[in-house]
Amino acid sequence: MGRITVTKFLASLLATSAALAVMTASAIAAETPKKIGYVTNYATHEWYQNVIKGMQDRAGQLGIEFEVRDANLDVARMVSAAEDFMAQGVDVLIITPVNEEGAVPLVRRAKEDGVPLVLEGNPVSGMTTMVAICDYDTGYHAGVAAGEYARDKLGGVAKVMNVGLPLLSATVLRSNGFMDGLKTILPDATMVHDLDGGGNPDRSLEVSAAALAQNGDINIIYGINDSSSQGGLQAWKAAGKSQDGLLVVGTGGEGLGFINMMATEPSYQIEAAMFPEKVGFTSIDAAVKLFNNEAVPAHIVSPTTPMVGTDSWKQYYSVEGTTRTINWDTVNAVVPADKCMKTAADL
Amino acid sequence: MSETTQAAKPAPVLGRLAENSQIVLLGLLVLLCIGISLGSPQFYSVENIIAILRQCSLVLIVAAGMTMLLIAAEVDLSVGASLAFSGVVAMDVTNKTGSVALGVLAGILFGGAVGLFNGLVVTRLRVNSLIATIATMMILQGSVFLYSREAVQNKHQQVAFTEISTGYVGPVPIPVIIAAVVFVAAFIVLRYTTIGRYIYAVGANQKAARLSGIRPERLKLLVFVVTGLLTGLAGLILTSLMNAGQPTAGRGFELTVIAAVILGGTSLLGGRGTLIGTLLGVLVLKVIDNGIIILRWDQNLQMVVPGVVIIVATYLDLIRSRANAR
Numbered sequence: 001m002g003r004i005t006v007t008k009f010l011a012s013l014l015a016t017s018a019a020l021a022v023m024t025a026s027a028i029a030a031e032t033p034k035k036i037g038y039v040t041n042y043a044t045h046e047w048y049q050n051v052i053k054g055m056q057d058r059a060g061q062l063g064i065e066f067e068v069r070d071a072n073l074d075v076a077r078m079v080s081a082a083e084d085f086m087a088q089g090v091d092v093l094i095i096t097p098v099n100e101e102g103a104v105p106l107v108r109r110a111k112e113d114g115v116p117l118v119l120e121g122n123p124v125s126g127m128t129t130m131v132a133i134c135d136y137d138t139g140y141h142a143g144v145a146a147g148e149y150a151r152d153k154l155g156g157v158a159k160v161m162n163v164g165l166p167l168l169s170a171t172v173l174r175s176n177g178f179m180d181g182l183k184t185i186l187p188d189a190t191m192v193h194d195l196d197g198g199g200n201p202d203r204s205l206e207v208s209a210a211a212l213a214q215n216g217d218i219n220i221i222y223g224i225n226d227s228s229s230q231g232g233l234q235a236w237k238a239a240g241k242s243q244d245g246l247l248v249v250g251t252g253g254e255g256l257g258f259i260n261m262m263a264t265e266p267s268y269q270i271e272a273a274m275f276p277e278k279v280g281f282t283s284i285d286a287a288v289k290l291f292n293n294e295a296v297p298a299h300i301v302s303p304t305t306p307m308v309g310t311d312s313w314k315q316y317y318s319v320e321g322t323t324r325t326i327n328w329d330t331v332n333a334v335v336p337a338d339k340c341m342k343t344a345a346d347l
Numbered sequence: 348m349s350e351t352t353q354a355a356k357p358a359p360v361l362g363r364l365a366e367n368s369q370i371v372l373l374g375l376l377v378l379l380c381i382g383i384s385l386g387s388p389q390f391y392s393v394e395n396i397i398a399i400l401r402q403c404s405l406v407l408i409v410a411a412g413m414t415m416l417l418i419a420a421e422v423d424l425s426v427g428a429s430l431a432f433s434g435v436v437a438m439d440v441t442n443k444t445g446s447v448a449l450g451v452l453a454g455i456l457f458g459g460a461v462g463l464f465n466g467l468v469v470t471r472l473r474v475n476s477l478i479a480t481i482a483t484m485m486i487l488q489g490s491v492f493l494y495s496r497e498a499v500q501n502k503h504q505q506v507a508f509t510e511i512s513t514g515y516v517g518p519v520p521i522p523v524i525i526a527a528v529v530f531v532a533a534f535i536v537l538r539y540t541t542i543g544r545y546i547y548a549v550g551a552n553q554k555a556a557r558l559s560g561i562r563p564e565r566l567k568l569l570v571f572v573v574t575g576l577l578t579g580l581a582g583l584i585l586t587s588l589m590n591a592g593q594p595t596a597g598r599g600f601e602l603t604v605i606a607a608v609i610l611g612g613t614s615l616l617g618g619r620g621t622l623i624g625t626l627l628g629v630l631v632l633k634v635i636d637n638g639i640i641i642l643r644w645d646q647n648l649q650m651v652v653p654g655v656v657i658i659v660a661t662y663l664d665l666i667r668s669r670a671n672a673r
Contacts, residue, residue, distance in 0.1 A: 044489075044492040044496075046496065046497045049496055049497075166646075195640070195646070196646040196647075200593075200595050200596065200598065201498075201589050201591070201593045201595070201596060202585060202589065202593065202596045202597065202600075205588060205589060206402055207640055209401070210395065210398055210399075210636075210640035210641060211640055212394065213389060213392055213394040213395030213397075213398045213641070214387060214389045214395065214640065214643075215389065216394065227498075227593070227595065230590075231589065234588060234589050234590060235398075237509075237513060238398075238401065238512065238513050238588060239394055239397075239398070240513075254497075255496075255497040256497060256498075256500060257497065257498045257500060257591065260500040260501075264504055
């Protein structure tokens with residue numbers, strides 16, 4: 001009897017273990033969505049290419065099927081792509097809104113259909129969560145780094161030409177943050193030129209050339225993205241000015257452009273890196289959390305940091321030919337802020 | 348009758364103004380220069396004059412071709428997209444071959460190929476040039492990203508490449524010299540050669556030109572190719588200036604070029620226009636652009652002013668046409 005009991009006990013133990021194993025396996029499977037759909041607003045832009053790259057990397061690591069559709073800056077296309085994804089039954093949807101108002105019905109529809117939705121980049125009324133960098137903080141920390149550089153190498157003088165983009169709150173925050181950060185080190189820092197370079201290189205070059213002709217007494221060029229800083233620097237060079245005593249600060253770290261500039265232009269010493277791949281990586285993690293009904297903050301901050309010095313980018317990226325590869329270990333080690341110092345609401 | 352009389356009333360004054368558009372433009376240019384320099388004496392600094400001339404040179408090179416096209420009653424809206432793509436090709440070929448000469452050639456020829464494509468679509472497929480070149484613009488804006496996902500940098504830091512835009516011959520920047528050569532050549536062709544006269548004839552009355560033995564399609568194809576080649580040349584200079592082939596460059600460039608040409612008195616309907624007018628149009632637009640920054644005015648005006656200029660210039664063109672018809 002005792003034997004039978006032991007045998008029965010062992011059999012039930014085995015059966016229980018098997019059942020537990022099956023339950024655990026299904027529980028693990030339930031923790032990871034099968035498919036995530038991403039509607040990007042402009043896939044041809046370097047920034048979004050790298051956001052997508054980061055999403056693909058992370059989805060690949062987690063064994064999630066991942067599909068991208070491009071709205072190509074068209075609200076109607078954004079809506080139809082998102083609706084297609086929801087009709088297909090994706091487990092989580094990620095959207096970079098073309099514009100905030102246009103995405104409001106999508107947020108409502110996703111809630112009604114029970115589809116978890118992560119927004120990337122821009123907030124939308126009624127959203128659950130958004131993954132984005134802090135623009136003000138990005139500029140602020142680059143400003144602090146620029147202040148330290150100017151204090152040590154430019155005789156403590158900071159006269160700035162801001163090649164900005166006043167139409168967008170994000171880029172205004174970067175410029176404001178840069179000046180505020182700079183003034184923490186050099187309180188007498190001044191903005192000599194506040195320009196609208198349109199965010200593109202040729203326009204930046206043109207307006208910078210005119211501004212430098214009006215008053216060339218500057219020693220720091222700040223660009224709200226890499227194209228703007230490049231345009232500003234090329235205008236400086238085209239005017240026949242020496243780069244001695246000049247500091248150029250770019251923002252974004254979007255592709256190979258800033259790496260080339262840091263490697264070849266002696267004045268290009270600081271890049272406010274925004275790690276688009278990391279934004280993508282974090283968006284997938286946020287999608288998984290939402291899928292599992294975990295609590296998430298309204299704004300999940302993706303980290304940024306200033307890279308200071310010619311070779312500083314090598315800590316975060318490696319380049320082979322025309323391909324750059326992110327070093328996930330060092331980028332994941334950059335600690336994001338809990339919340340942004342300032343947002344568009346503060347403007 | 349009374350309506351006609353009322354409508355025609357302001358025409359003689361405006362018509363006279365329109366007929367003397369180059370004098371009006373020259374006067375406007377002088378007034379602008381005086382006004383801006385009163386507000387900011389740096390306007391006349393050597394650095395600023397060089398900056399203005401360098402910017403003018405890019406627009407003028409393409410505007411020379413566009414003037415011929417508009418006179419021939421055609422238009423090319425793909426020049427901005429072609430400008431960017433040509434620059435990307437020029438930089439890429441320079442990087443791959445290590446030869447600046449080959450890069451220069453590739454960029455210019457690419458522009459020419461775009462012009463040839465536009466010309467063939469317009470003259471062989473009989474697609475309206477406005478539609479055809481908008482389509483080409485879309486094709487180029489999309490395909491440049493298929494060609495290169497990002498800006499093509501001057502990988503080998505070829506100094507000769509950057510010298511194309513930043514170099515000087517004596518005190519004169521190289522792009523200004525290139526623009527001057529293009530301008531003079533185009534001026535001679537339009538004014539003193541048979542081809543120039545044919546271009547005017549085709550634009551004024553294509554049927555009559557054909558009856559006179561001119562082959563309008565072949566002539567228009569030639570002008571499209573010339574405009575394309577000049578766009579490639581301008582793209583090369585812009586790329587040299589930025590030290591990188593930028594796929595996002597040139598957005599809105601076509602509007603600046605067309606605004607300058609129309610402002611210079613070239614008719615949208617074809618058959619009328621001069622390169623001197625175009626030169627003045629380019630100078631006026633770029634001086635306004637520069638003045639807004641020099642005077643530290645709101646830069647949004649840089650978008651507003653060309654828009655207003657296009658409307659005013661087109662209206663003056665209509666007035667002039669009515670005056671001529673009378």
